[in-house]
Amino acid sequence: MTDDDRLLTDLGAAVKAAAAVPESFLAAGRAAFAWRTVDADLATLTEPAGALMRGASRVWTLSTGEVTIELEATEDALVGQVTPPAAGSIELTGRDAGTVTAPVDELGWFTLRPLPTGLFRLRLTPSIGSPVVTEWLTL
Structure with missing residues (x-):
């Protein structure tokens, strides 16, 4: 050298x-x-096995104790409902993709498109109350 x-x-x-x-x-x-999420409640799965299968769909129930998010993966979307019902917005963040935001109507219903690939989590921002963040999920 x-x-x-x-x-x-x-x-x-x-x-x-x-x-x-x-x-x-x-x-x-x-x-x-x-x-970054210190102001949000963490919603965790209520079924120990994770997602349930209902036909060709996967169904999750996530809860903070005060707020419950029912989530179903259909062929082309994630459809869900927040209980107790409250208007607001819900944001889907994918680990490998960007962010998708959808409105939550006054009955608590929402639809997120397209279906996420890989890991994802949701952040619910209700018009009244604290934000809720879910744990990471996968289809």
Whole structure:
């Protein structure tokens, strides 16, 4: 190895070291990200087995104790109802995709299209009350 090769190797290592993010910064970022839903109640599955099968559909019941979200995956959409009924909006965030938002009518009904692929979670923002975030689900 020539002196030029060693110099280039040393310079490359120095640039990589300068560009590396310190672990303390990464830990602080993860901790801050965890606080993004601190104002929302977490809705968890009420069936221990997860999603139930009803015909060709999958059905979930998620609950915070005060709010229940019934969710059904049909051929082309997620259809659901919030109990107690309240108008608002519901947002579907996919782990590998973007975000889809749909209105929730005064009876608590909503439809989210298209069907998510992979992991997804919902965030319900009712017109009255606290936001609700579901745990991660998959079809």
